[in-house]
Amino acid sequence: MDLRKLQVGGPFAEYLMKLATHKPLTRDRVCVSTISTTSPESSDKSSSDMETPSSYLDVCQAYAQSSSSGNSGRHSYEEDGSEKSVLGETDDCIQQINGAIVLSLVEAKLWYRFLELGTEMIINKTGRRMFPYLEFSLRGVDPVGLYDVIFDIIPASGKCFKFLNNRWMPIGKKEDEFKNHPFKHPDSPQVGAAWMMRKISFDKVRLSNKPGTGAGIFTLHTLQKYLVRISIVKHERDDELSVVEFPIRATTFIAVTAYNNRDVTKLKINSNPYSKGFRFPIKRMRNQSVEKRNTPSDRTFVNDEELKKRSVFCPIDHDASGFSEGRKFS
DNA sequence: TCCACTATCACTTTTGAAGCGC
DNA sequence: AGCGCTTCAAAAGTGATAGTGG
DSSP states (O other): OOGGGOOOOSHHHHHHHHHHTOEEOOGGGEEEEOOOOOSHHHHHHHHHHHTSHHHHHHHHHHHHHHHHHHOTTOOEEOTTSOEEOSGGGOSSSOSOOTTOEEEEETTHHHHHHHHHHOOEEEOBSSOEEOSSOEEEEEESSOTTSEEEEEEEEEEEEEEEEEEETTEEEEEEEOOOOOOOOOEEOTTOSEEHHHHHTSOEEETTOEEESSSSOOTTEEEOOTTEEEEEEEEEEEEOTTSOEEEEEEEEEEEEEEEESSOOOHHHHHHHHHHOGGGGGGSOHHHHHHHHHHHHHTSTTOOOOOOHHHHHHHOOOOSOOHHHHHTTTTOSOO
């Protein structure tokens, strides 16, 4: 996104203009870690790993290998429709450690599990929250420097997509993007030490398909591919801004108004606490069918086996539910 | 006829006010 | 009066589904 083109009023406009003339840091100082930091224990381990680059890289590689070997269906599509490996060439498991600003994505495993299936995010008129939402920890910034953390959603492809034969296929050129304002974390600005002391969460961000919505609501086109970009903005002494951008490929998703891939639906139900009501559909559907039977127009008996067939439910996948461990919700 | 989209439903979790005891 | 804890209702969030409209 060209920040110079944003038409925003007020002080934030000036800020964005200043952002557009930032001093970019070199690429080799950027590092996105997708090591999952779901629990205090793993978080501690992750940070210690960062101080020893070789073991940190080992963890990245081990995870990449274990994930790809465990599921042969791991793939995504290039714009020409050809398949490519996601983890094999991911830029999220990066090389530079010493002196780097490191962004560690929380729930990276869950994000990759969705990515493997083809992440879908529901968008609607009023704005739907993202799940998984973006949460990360930050290391390697100047402890006394003043920083802003900015959330943005950018196009991940020049194509629009269609769900065919249980796969997302590129079918045509994407539409022009809506003008979305980058969303500054409410705690900005803060010194680097404060940012590094805690997890940084954007759980309140919403996705909409109607333009003209409020702050923190991003208007997207359905059936187009996007990804999240985090910008770390440093306020320099001479009133300039320097920016490090983290496009996070693990967050790549397709915006939809209703889910297309039933595997994605099942994974959302099993990992999102708000969807717990859908984990035991027999009870739920029995209640519904009882209500229906009480109406004179429908007295058809529905047994449990029939309910199972009708439902997208499968018994809770222990592997998938395991990702929820350590979440603040669980 | 197809399919993207919307409104509504039942369900769970979160939130915050009220009440209570110390 | 102030604090901490519990309770409970309202609000918010979820996917499913039937209906609508282009």
